[in-house]
Amino acid sequence: xxxxxxxxxxVPVFEEAxxxxxxNYSSSVSVYLFWYVQYPNQGLQLLLKYLSGSTLVKGxxxxxxxxxxxxxxxxxxxxxxxxxxTAEYFCAVSPSTYIQGAQKLVFGQGTRLxxxx
Amino acid sequence: xxxxxxxxxxxxxxxxQQVTLRCSSQSGHNTVSxxxxxxxxxxxxxxxxxxxEENGRGNFPPRFSGLQFPNYSSELNVNxxxxxxxxxxxxxxxxxxxxxxxELFFGEGSRLTVL
Numbered sequence: 001x002x003x004x005x006x007x008x009x010x011v012p013v014f015e016e017a018x019x020x021x022x023x024n025y026s027s028s029v030s031v032y033l034f035w036y037v038q039y040p041n042q043g044l045q046l047l048l049k050y051l052s053g054s055t056l057v058k059g060x061x062x063x064x065x066x067x068x069x070x071x072x073x074x075x076x077x078x079x080x081x082x083x084x085x086t087a088e089y090f091c092a093v094s095p096s097t098y099i100q101g102a103q104k105l106v107f108g109q110g111t112r113l114x115x116x117x
Numbered sequence: 118x119x120x121x122x123x124x125x126x127x128x129x130x131x132x133x134q135q136v137t138l139r140c141s142s143q144s145g146h147n148t149v150s151x152x153x154x155x156x157x158x159x160x161x162x163x164x165x166x167x168x169x170e171e172n173g174r175g176n177f178p179p180r181f182s183g184l185q186f187p188n189y190s191s192e193l194n195v196n197x198x199x200x201x202x203x204x205x206x207x208x209x210x211x212x213x214x215x216x217x218x219x220e221l222f223f224g225e226g227s228r229l230t231v232l
Contacts, residue, residue, distance in 0.1 A: 004159075034219045043119065043207055043223035044160070051218060090159050094217045103173055103216040104150065107159030 002027040002093045004108035012114045013081055021076040021111045023091030030096040033074040035065055038088040086115045121210050123224035130198050131232050138193045138227045142210030149191040150216055151183060154205040166191055167213050203231045
């Protein structure tokens with residue numbers, strides 16, 4: 001089984017400041033890792049994902065994340081945020097190998113990112 | 118625009134009633150996953166359908182049931198509604214492997230309020 005902990009429920013930052021949203025996971029098997037964004041009254045959109053290879057992955061809208069296997073973390077970063085980045089961000093995991101009946105994402109509880117002018 | 122449409126977008130029911138939510142998947146996708154997102158929480162996996170068969174289920178009681186049709190559209194049915202069923206219900210379409218590799222395309226959800 002997998003679980004995801006997002007360490008901050010809310011993160012307020014000023015426009016053009018850097019931001020880091022923290023995510024830790026627990027799993028008995030190897031996992032794939034994801035960050036999704038949810039804008040108000042919308043569904044989820046994939047920001048970036050780690051499947052294999054380089055532990056630093058780049059996504060859309062200038063976001064990047066680093067997979068740290070020893071610390072079981074996958075923190076999301078952006079060097080300079082904009083008002084339009086205001087949204088809810090979800091970290092998620094799934095097993096990296098096929099497990100019958102487990103083709104699903106396990107999400108964290110979300111971090112609300114608020115950008116102040 | 119993901120090509121995944123859900124209906125209705127909002128609905129209000131009373132405790133004990135039944136509800137059906139609908140999802141049309143993106144063209145070419147054969148897998149539909151349903152998630153429940155309670156207020157202030159992350160989405161939780163309800164179940165998944167692949168080629169009209171249930172292909173995995175989360176920790177939800179049997180009163181949550183589903184269907185997938187030959188055109189890969191899907192329904193989520195909830196019987197005997199409880200107050201805690203109030204949530205945003207998200208449908209995601211994908212190819213079968215996409216459900217695990219994150220290549221999921223989410224609809225905007227159906228917001229259910231149970232009074």
